[in-house]
Amino acid sequence: MHKPAQLYLASKSPRRRELLTQWGLNFEVLLNPFDDVSEEPLANEEPIDYVTRVAAEKALSVDSYIQTAGMTRLPVLASDTIVELDGEILRKPADKVDAFKTLKKLSGKTHRVISSVAVIDKNRNFFRTLLSLKCNSGSFLQTKSKNILPRRNRWTKPVPTPFKGELLNSSNPSTAVIQELSAFRN
Numbered sequence: 001m002h003k004p005a006q007l008y009l010a011s012k013s014p015r016r017r018e019l020l021t022q023w024g025l026n027f028e029v030l031l032n033p034f035d036d037v038s039e040e041p042l043a044n045e046e047p048i049d050y051v052t053r054v055a056a057e058k059a060l061s062v063d064s065y066i067q068t069a070g071m072t073r074l075p076v077l078a079s080d081t082i083v084e085l086d087g088e089i090l091r092k093p094a095d096k097v098d099a100f101k102t103l104k105k106l107s108g109k110t111h112r113v114i115s116s117v118a119v120i121d122k123n124r125n126f127f128r129t130l131l132s133l134k135c136n137s138g139s140f141l142q143t144k145s146k147n148i149l150p151r152r153n154r155w156t157k158p159v160p161t162p163f164k165g166e167l168l169n170s171s172n173p174s175t176a177v178i179q180e181l182s183a184f185r186n
Contacts, residue, residue, distance in 0.1 A: 033065070054080040
């Protein structure tokens with residue numbers, strides 16, 4: 001028996017769909033077909049400001065579409081994750097060659113992985129949280145092969161993102177978003 005959606009996921013990310021499924025949440029992927037959120041950084045925008053803005057704009061865009069289209073009001077979940085190296089926001093690799101170049105750039109350096117999550121509940125209350133992790137990528141240059149890339153054909157980020165469970169398992173003080181998501185579990 002198909003259970004109705006408990007929330008809208010404002011994301012095309014296969015990993016986020018996988019996580020929500022693992023958490024036992026019923027959801028519907030929904031993007032605003034009339035408003036493509038720009039993922040270009042604004043002039044002089046700091047990485048934390050960028051990731052927070054993009055996650056919020058994704059959630060607000062879908063919320064606006066729900067209202068305009070007269071759809072059933074459900075909570076909206078949006079997220080964005082970036083890798084920042086020395087103040088530079090590293091773009092999503094276009095392909096495996098680009099991904100290898102990014103890994104080479106990160107090799108042996110400390111960088112930050114920053115995730116922002118935005119939730120608009122069915123009463124239109126807005127919650128958001130931010131998770132920033134310092135990471136040391138070790139040396140990717142020691143390998144002689146380009147087989148360090150994921151085997152699956154869904155490479156979308158330069159390094160694995162922290163939105164793979166650490167958000168719920170961390171001692172992150174931003175519990176409002178976590179409680180909001182937990183309320184949807186079966």
